[in-house]
Amino acid sequence: MMQQTKKSYVSETVARLKPSGIRRFFDLASSMEGVVSLGVGEPDFVTSWSIREASILSLEQGYTSYTANAGLLELRQEIAAYLARKFHVEYDPEAEILVTVGASQAIDLALRATVNPGDEVIVVEPSFVSYGPLVTLAGGVPVPVGTTGEDHFKLRPDQIERVITDRTKALIVCSPNNPTGTVLHKEDLEAIAQIVKKHDLLVISDEIYAELTYDEPYISFAAVDGMRERTILVSGFSKGFAMTGWRLGFTAAPAEILQAMLKIHQYAIMCAPTMAQYAAIEALRNGEQDVEYMKKSYRRRRNYFVQSLNEIGLSCHMPGGAFYAFPSIRATGLTSEQFAEKLLLEEKVAVVPGSVFGAGGEGYIRCSYASSMEQLQEAIKRIKRFLERL
Structure with missing residues (x-):
């Protein structure tokens, strides 16, 4: 009697996905004692007390039920005011802003709401590890475009032009970039915008690090002439406001796209956590001073750490x-x-290892300097010793 082969209940698409390379090294490091970790991209600051207190107060007042699917209107109004004040982009809080469970969910929604089976989505590499897999899960085809260290990992218009086909639907851009820290300036964005308009593309702009630019004011892709109507702006509270564990993000987009994203969000999530939303209202109203303090600290650490890396070779x-x-x-x-x-x-x-961020990352490593100065100094000492042995 022939033995019947046991079928797999796991989706073939999911089975083909590689696990996160970041998580592998984080798990390995967490099992060792005395490790100086420059691995996970997370602020080493605790969320500001006034933000935590606002969440506690919401619990004490019994605000524990669902909010509207799109999020508290009060929070969406604060997000709209924040985007207008800081980045000079205007959105209707009732129809064009959605509160999400982190910026990661916003990217997932953006792709699932816009990508048809077989659509190609350009992913600028080195890139955050989730972009390509999320394109695949949405039924699309990720098309990598590699930037180079010689260009300081800046995206050039001709690099995009070379990979565009009649199936190209969208472009994912992250500025400031994870993992390279590269910021696209006004002239960079305007040059890319010309290609986007020429080929009628959609842009998913991951702006989660917008608060953390050190040398000049940040410019949102949606603020570039002609880009608002073809940009899905993704951001959140994790990085700039040191609120990673709160899992709260947001997205702003033209109403037609936003409402399509909301439709998926309604079925998959319902709404973001209520107490986190009340905390975010406080963050936007009164958190800027704390953000500036953290930003100045990161800038000092950046200057020390990058200079030290160059000095040790x-x-x-x-x-x-x-x-x-x-x-x-x-x-x-x-x-x-x-x-x-x-x-x-x-x-x-x-x-x-840089290779987890795409082929363009091979030959590089990502080091997070969101650690104390003492930890960074110890890391440099150990890396120098390691290099001398090599």
């Missing part, structure tokens, strides 16, 4: 935003994964 461009340094390790002759693993095992410093 790891060439690194000066990142304009976020809280990541992305030094080259090509001179060592190791792959980025080999380098990261040896550094962790031999010197107990956790970094992320």
